[in-house]
Amino acid sequence: MSEITRAAITTGPGSYEEAIKLYDIDLGTLPEDKILIEMLIASVNPSDTLYISGIYPTQNPKIDFTAVSDSSKHTVYGNIIGFEGVGRVLQVGANAKQAMNDKVEVGDWVIPLDFGSYGSWSSKLFLNPLGVVVVKNKDGLTPGGISSTKVNALTAYRMLLDIVKLEKGDYVIQNGANSGVGQYLIQFARLFGYRTINVIRDRANYDETVSFLKGLGADIVVKDSSLETDALIEQFSHLDAPIKLAINCIGGIASQKLASHLNYGGTMSTYGAITSDPVSLPAPSFMFKNIKLRGYWLNEFFVENPVSEIMETWNHIFDLMRTGEIQPQVTEFIDVFTKSDGKTQVVSLEEFKRKTIQAVNSKVKVGLRFTEI
Numbered sequence: 001m002s003e004i005t006r007a008a009i010t011t012g013p014g015s016y017e018e019a020i021k022l023y024d025i026d027l028g029t030l031p032e033d034k035i036l037i038e039m040l041i042a043s044v045n046p047s048d049t050l051y052i053s054g055i056y057p058t059q060n061p062k063i064d065f066t067a068v069s070d071s072s073k074h075t076v077y078g079n080i081i082g083f084e085g086v087g088r089v090l091q092v093g094a095n096a097k098q099a100m101n102d103k104v105e106v107g108d109w110v111i112p113l114d115f116g117s118y119g120s121w122s123s124k125l126f127l128n129p130l131g132v133v134v135v136k137n138k139d140g141l142t143p144g145g146i147s148s149t150k151v152n153a154l155t156a157y158r159m160l161l162d163i164v165k166l167e168k169g170d171y172v173i174q175n176g177a178n179s180g181v182g183q184y185l186i187q188f189a190r191l192f193g194y195r196t197i198n199v200i201r202d203r204a205n206y207d208e209t210v211s212f213l214k215g216l217g218a219d220i221v222v223k224d225s226s227l228e229t230d231a232l233i234e235q236f237s238h239l240d241a242p243i244k245l246a247i248n249c250i251g252g253i254a255s256q257k258l259a260s261h262l263n264y265g266g267t268m269s270t271y272g273a274i275t276s277d278p279v280s281l282p283a284p285s286f287m288f289k290n291i292k293l294r295g296y297w298l299n300e301f302f303v304e305n306p307v308s309e310i311m312e313t314w315n316h317i318f319d320l321m322r323t324g325e326i327q328p329q330v331t332e333f334i335d336v337f338t339k340s341d342g343k344t345q346v347v348s349l350e351e352f353k354r355k356t357i358q359a360v361n362s363k364v365k366v367g368l369r370f371t372e373i
């Protein structure tokens with residue numbers, strides 16, 4: 001039987017309104033070596049919006065999809081959007097191999113590592129099991145909670161371990177500290193024994209945001225506008241351990257201000273480009289403070305490490321979520337399904353488009369939810 005998926009496709013870069021197109025796509029029949037999954041949650045990350053706008057550094061190969069409607073069929077050349085999500089296995093092909101980490105069975109939750117030309121913003125997918133992580137033990141986990149582990153949680157975890165050697169008690173300073181990655185970084189740093197200085201922008205609910213970040217384990221929270229004040233420079237000069245690592249999510253002048261607080265020989269790693277402004281430092285920072293600049297892209301962790309190493313990190317994160325030692329990043333979910341007579345179905349093409357546009361324009365972190373879970 002042919003499977004139909006309702007999917008958000010991009011055929012080329014443009015404004016969100018132009019570049020996000022919704023279709024019912026005929027996937028054909030399940031190939032023997034693949035699994036059929038229904039998406040439960042699709043993440044909506046800055047990488048997705050950059051991808052839609054055509055400025056993400058890697059582009060997935062475009063392919064021909066068969067779009068179907070009541071009256072016609074036509075070909076759409078593009079990609080399904082969405083680098084991250086959690087699905088549930090509906091069917092396993094007769095010759096499907098096991099997933100990256102375990103056997104895959106109907107009802108399992110899976111997190112695709114590589115979607116190829118497909119993506120998480122679709123109701124159903126055929127996937128090669130070799131490219132998915134299967135979650136066998138669901139105890140204490142929720143699809144919403146684990147939907148940000150592949151990108152933001154793993155990035156925060158690995159950046160604390162893979163950039164410089166930190167000693168217990170050392171300080172890490174980060175901007176965009178209330179971001180998804182920032183929330184995870186605060187929590188992992190606390191667990192690993194490092195301390196964090198967290199820079200955020202001023203906002204109407206500043207005090208509430210500080211309390212929230214401190215509740216996650218933030219040691220110090222400061223406004224970006226106060227980074228150059230004498231009071232703050234004085235406060236940081238009395239810290240009892242060095243600020244060895246700066247984690248830059250924003251870029252431009254914000255990154256310069258961040259790096260200015262590093263101790264002699266410190267490193268600033270840029271992992272985000274929220275403002276798209278270049279990252280540069282005044283020459284004296286290099287000559288007289290021996291500051292080092294580098295970048296971080298999680299993709300390299302996936303490419304350069306064996307599955308066992310990747311899964312060791314991932315399983316540790318799942319375990320920490322199970323015990324409540326790590327809270328998932330705060331995410332609001334936008335439902336792209338309706339329910340009537342006890343049956344769930346994906347919203348209409350028009351409504352799905354409206355909700356994806358709402359998602360990419362959202363000022364708060366959101367995900368798309370495909371079913372009641």
Ligand SMILES: NC(=O)c1ccc[n+]([C@@H]2O[C@H](COP(=O)([O-])OP(=O)(O)OC[C@H]3O[C@@H](n4cnc5c(N)ncnc54)[C@H](OP(=O)(O)O)[C@@H]3O)[C@@H](O)[C@H]2O)c1
Binds near residue numbers: 181
């Ligand atoms: N390199 C990697 O492997 C990797 C992996 C994961 C994520 N990333 C990148 O990491 C970044 C954070 O991702 P996320 O999902 O955690 O983001 P997020 O939760 O959407 O948070 C975005 C952050 O950016 C801040 N921000 C937005 N516009 C700003 C501006 N004009 N000036 C200063 N701050 C601004 C927000 O602060 P406000 O609340 O003040 O708006 C918030 O702290 C993104 O650039 C993403 O692409 C990279």
